[in-house]
Amino acid sequence: MPSLSYVAAVNRALRDEMARDERVCVLGEDVSQGITGLTKGLADVYGTGRVVDMPLSEQAFTSLATGAAIAGQRPVVEFQIPSLLYLVFEQIANQAHKFSLMTGGQASVPVTYLFPGSGSRSGMAGQHSDHPYSLLAHVGVKTAVPATPSDAYGLLLSAIREPDPVAVFAPTLLMGASEEIDDGDLAAVPLGSARVCREGTDVTVVAVGHLVPIALQVAAALAGEASIEVIDPRTVYPVDWETLGKSITRTGRLVVIDDSNRMCGFGSEIAATAVEEFGLTVPPMRLSRPDGAVIPYALNLDHALLPDAGGLVGAIRAVLR
Numbered sequence: 001m002p003s004l005s006y007v008a009a010v011n012r013a014l015r016d017e018m019a020r021d022e023r024v025c026v027l028g029e030d031v032s033q034g035i036t037g038l039t040k041g042l043a044d045v046y047g048t049g050r051v052v053d054m055p056l057s058e059q060a061f062t063s064l065a066t067g068a069a070i071a072g073q074r075p076v077v078e079f080q081i082p083s084l085l086y087l088v089f090e091q092i093a094n095q096a097h098k099f100s101l102m103t104g105g106q107a108s109v110p111v112t113y114l115f116p117g118s119g120s121r122s123g124m125a126g127q128h129s130d131h132p133y134s135l136l137a138h139v140g141v142k143t144a145v146p147a148t149p150s151d152a153y154g155l156l157l158s159a160i161r162e163p164d165p166v167a168v169f170a171p172t173l174l175m176g177a178s179e180e181i182d183d184g185d186l187a188a189v190p191l192g193s194a195r196v197c198r199e200g201t202d203v204t205v206v207a208v209g210h211l212v213p214i215a216l217q218v219a220a221a222l223a224g225e226a227s228i229e230v231i232d233p234r235t236v237y238p239v240d241w242e243t244l245g246k247s248i249t250r251t252g253r254l255v256v257i258d259d260s261n262r263m264c265g266f267g268s269e270i271a272a273t274a275v276e277e278f279g280l281t282v283p284p285m286r287l288s289r290p291d292g293a294v295i296p297y298a299l300n301l302d303h304a305l306l307p308d309a310g311g312l313v314g315a316i317r318a319v320l321r
Contacts, residue, residue: 003179004180005178006148006170007175008149010156013154014042025076027065029053062096066096074110075111080117092165100163117170118132119210129302142167173210193243194233205229205230205256206258206270211258244270249278252279253284258307259307262293265286271286282319
């Protein structure tokens with residue numbers, strides 16, 4: 001069966017959508033050269049009128065994308081570093097996100113924000129190691145964190161076709177991942193649709209992005225101790241509460257593992273809603289970065305601050321006691 005890499009899946013999604021809809025264009029730094037690999041070869045096929053290199057001015061070209069979307073285009077903006085979200089938060093959260101509501105639905109802003117290499121880059125320190133998807137979920141921007149190449153393809157297709165702004169975060173630790181899949185099986189994946197990756201009856205583990213394969217490895221390793229259900233929410237906003245609720249209500253036990261800071265992070269929201277609505281038999285546990293974490297340059301400290309398999313094993317055993 002053919003193998004599809006995560007990077008190739010994103011590239012394929014962009015290529016297919018640009019072929020399907022001539023309004024789709026790509027903006028960003030060095031996108032015509034495909035420096036990150038995601039846009040490689042697109043300029044050769046679609047030209048530099050649709051694959052447009054931008055100067056080092058993220059606020060300017062994020063605003064340009066908003067204007068282009070209002071004028072009828074469907075821009076995809078690639079940011080080379082996820083921390084650039086802090087620089088363009090005004091343009092996304094306060095302008096593009098609110099524009100449809102503030103105009104009474106007279107205009108929409110169909111922009112896709114693509115954040116490759118999100119999360120720790122092992123030694124790239126604080127300004128290159130954030131995984132800020134929880135920020136956009138907090139303000140209500142549709143936000144996807146694909147965990148597999150096929151989901152990267154399918155969620156990006158759905159993001160580009162949305163009438164609203166959508167952010168897609170591609171975790172660093174998945175950029176080299178591959179999946180065996182036929183081209184004919186690739187399809188759009190609806191936003192707000194979770195995936196049950198492994199069925200189980202004793203504990204529900206909700207894992208985000210690159211932590212999904214880690215959760216599956218832990219579930220397999222602990223199969224002799226407990227039946228563990230692993231759920232990938234795929235989108236952190238909107239959340240597929242129906243799928244999560246059915247699982248959590250059935251198992252009565254919940255562990256959430258996500259690579260954002262603990263305070264006001266995605267894991268906090270899942271745990272709080274589970275306590276309020278899903279009838280847990282024991283308190284939930286969450287694994288994340290510590291409160292206010294800034295990833296240091298030293299590799300041992302970088303790795304020490306991240307949620308990992310060892311912590312997940314301990315949390316699962318704790319909720320089973």
